[in-house]
Amino acid sequence: MTDISYQTQTHEAEASLGDYFALLKPRVMSLVVFTALVGLLAAPVSVHPVVAFASILFVAIGAGASGALNMWWDADIDGVMKRTAKRPIPAGKVTPDEAKVLGFALSGMSVMMLGLSANLLAAGLLAFTIFFYAVIYSMWLKRSTPQNIVIGGAAGAFPPVIGWVIATGSMSVEAWLMFALIFMWTPPHFWALALFMKSDYDDAGVPMLTVTHGRKATRVHILAYTVLLVILALATAFTAIGGPVYLTVSIVLNALFLKGAFDIWRRTEADAEYDGYRVEKAFFKLSLLYLFLHFGAILVEATLPAAWGMWA
């Protein structure tokens, strides 16, 4: 290899700012920001806007840091799966070491700054969330058990609790209800994805339920978890964070979600192959709307308390 060809290859591989940003999983970050913000605003204690903005920003950076650590650790399997092959490390734009350093640096910075802007409990929860996602889920559960996303889903469920703790400095039942909503929502959401991203997890050797227990068992699990989620989501309407708006939204969404899960359970693989996993894809899209609107309804209930005073 001549110096010139070496130089050219190095230049072509040099990352842009956007590539580093992609390491932080911006779409996951947006969900974290939203749910943490709802947790913060649903809390019965008001927070100064600057403190709220800074704290949510540091939670988002912490979530991004755990995403970078996940991409560093999973670079080998990301390159194998179609869904993740274009991520910055498998695409050759960022080196694994760069992702690791960025992940560790942002983890430390976000936890420290959240401790300063909000309180030590919130900072401790953020540190635990990063640890849970990067170590418990990515390094341990993901490649060792089909329950990976069931237990690992806890990492994605912590942000509203952190938001609540930023405002109040302590944890309460309402915060854990929001945690439970995301925790129970995660398995059906990811198993629907696993059904239509057919060979990805097989190719990567990740023991998703579809790989270890088969696709029929996955369909049964989706329905079972959806039934539990529906009960939890509807029951939340009668707690302090619920109300008439939440109940109305929740009834509609849960009816649709339950029907989707039932349709998935009824279908055979031949049906799914025939229509290109139409029902599974629709269920996956609905699951995103389901979570967004449930938290949106909690936000409405929290920010318009005067109008619903009769409910409480």
Add this chain to the structure above:
Amino acid sequence: MSIRAEHEIHQRRKGRNVGVGLMLAGFVVLVLALTFVKITGGDFELPRIEESQ
């Protein structure tokens, strides 16, 4: 007159450097605003001595 050709890589590096610079500047402003809010909000006030004492 400069004979140095502007390569795409220079633009990418410049974009990256400007981006990092803006983020650092934003961070400084944020810490400044946080400090101001914390100090004026009474977070760091010393406990008051009771008048009766």
